[in-house]
Amino acid sequence: MPYYLDWIRNQKEKKIEIDFSRGNQAIVELLLQGLNTKQKQIVQLAACCRWFDRPVIQYLIQRKSINFETGASDNLNCFDWLNQCDFVEFVEGRYRLDDVARDVFRMSLYHEGRSQFRETHELLAKYFEQLANKEVSPDSPPPAKYDNADWREYTAEFLYHALFARRDEGQRQFISHLFASRYLNQLEVVIIPFAAITAEASVENYQLLPDQTGKLLKKITFGFIFGWFMLSKDPAKYEINYENGTGPSKDKIEAAIKLCFDQVDSLEDGLGKYAALLYKSLRSRSNQRVHLLQQAKAQAEIIASDSNPEFSSSLFFNLGNVLGNLERYEEALKSFDQALTIKDDDPDLWNNRGAALGNLERYEEALHSFDKALAIQ
Structure with missing residues (x-):
């Protein structure tokens, strides 16, 4: 807006009739004014970043075979030269291009070559993935990763760039x-990459994303925003009541969630697939639920580790609870027993095991489980 208003003021001062169709192009010309080819390339690389610091700019510049020390100026390295530009701002301890400049330069890179645009985002995805892996080893249990604030931040940036670069894999x-x-x-x-991309879409309407990725994110918006807490709930057992104003219906939310479940089979083994199968089972016909839960159990066996017994035990505990709700008490009991082999001091686990045994009319064993629960708590 400031650039646009300045252009209008300039036109009026020159008593030139304002052609608003020329406004955006005038802003592009204004921002490019005085930049040589190499400097423009450097700014386009920075525009792909939501924020940047010296290491990330140096990483991008070197990958593009530009001399970091002299590529932009004889007197300033590329990072220091960028910070001298009028359209670079320092916000909350980080450098970034202001919104107008970022839109202009990123769009110009996209139009010059989509492959180069996606390649830049792929470089950034790898950069933040490497930072996340340095912060927490990829072999660590999921809680060690998600409980680490720096890992979460780097992974959010990784996902943002992966969605622009990796097409189906990014999804x-x-x-x-x-x-x-x-x-x-x-x-x-x-939520960080999703919110950033949907905010940018108000300007470029998902144009910069791979086609199918843009369509998916657009379709799951309601499900993502409103369905976050509904994922772990059986749709038959929850209602939505808006205290202030209105929102999407439960049917719309569940339809958006379903689009995410459609990709469950293609997900890599791990916690994401386990949770997806668990939540999908809540939305499936009874004859399909047990099959999905068996698949989830196979994922739990892959994920579980001795290094985090509480988390590992909970994987089987949660499966046992869902199976119990389906009145599959034998399968539920097996899951509870598997959880107990990992961690045997959880009173809820012994209590639910006792309930499963009671439903199987194995009362002496049930009493023993309840006594174990009481002894712990």
Whole structure:
């Protein structure tokens, strides 16, 4: 807006009839004024970043075979030269291009070559993935990752860039983290990239995303915003009541959620797939539920580790509860027993095991489980 208003003021001072169709192009010309080809390229790289610091600019510049020290200026390295530009601002301890400049330069890179645009976002996805992996080893249990604030921040940036760069794979990674972050109640891992992209879409209407990714994010908006807390609930057992104003119906929310469940089979093994199968089972016919829960159990066996017994035990505990609600008491008992082999001092686990045994009319064993629960708590 400031650039646009300045252009209008300039036209009026020159008593030129204002042609508003020329306004955006005039802003582009204004921002490009005085930049040589190499400097324009550097700014386009920075425009792909939601924010930048010296290391990320140096990483991008070097990957593009530009000399970091002299590529933009004989007197300033590329990072210091960027910070001298009028359209670069320092906000909350980080550098970024202001919104207008970022839109202009990022769009110009996209129009010059989509492959180059996606390649830049792929470089940034790898950069933040590497930072996340340095913060917490990829082999660590999921809670060690999601409980680490720096890992969550780097992973959010990774997902943002992966959605622009990786087409189908970017979607799968985003959806996997959606289910995993819901299971561990760490919203920002997915809400940060989602909110950033949907905000940008108000300007470019998802144009910069791969076509199918843009369509998916657009369709799941209601499900993502309103359905976050509904994922772990049986749709037959919850209602939506808006205290102030109105929102989408439960049917619309569930329809959006379903689009995420459609990709469950293509997700990589891990917590995201486990949680997706668990939540999908709540929305399936009874004859399909047990099959989905068996798949979820196979995922739990892959994920479970001795290094985090509480988390690992909870994977089987939650499965046992869902199976119990389906009156599949034998399967529920097996899940509870599996949980107990990992962690045997949880009173809720012994209590629910006792309930399953009681429903199987194995009362002496049930009494023993209840006594174990009481001994602990």
